[in-house]
Amino acid sequence: MAKKAKKMKSGRRGYTKADVKELCAHSKAKTPVAKIAKLTKRSEGALRQKARTLGIGLGHQR
Template sequence: MAKKMKKIVRREFTKSDVKEIRAHSKAKTPVVKIAKTMKRSVGSPRQKALKLGIPLGHMR
């Protein structure tokens, strides 16, 4: 019996999500923490920041 695949649910980024990404970028928050607060995968906010031209992924 094969396992059922988890259905991928894609959520669009809202204006408030973009605002949140900009704030986290300014605060130099690690990407893992950003992903957990936004309830998204680690790559999701990273890709959005890349498209917006915002630096993200700060190491402390």
């Protein structure tokens, strides 16, 4: 039998390709993390974690 995709817990949203592209663009533009958080409706910590997994600089790590 084929495996079923796991559903995420309520309140969690995955990152789409468009979300990742937008995050990379903000990184290149050196947009402050607080501003990105408001635009994407995600926490600063979540954005920092995703940037870290993607290997891009964000915020004070640049």
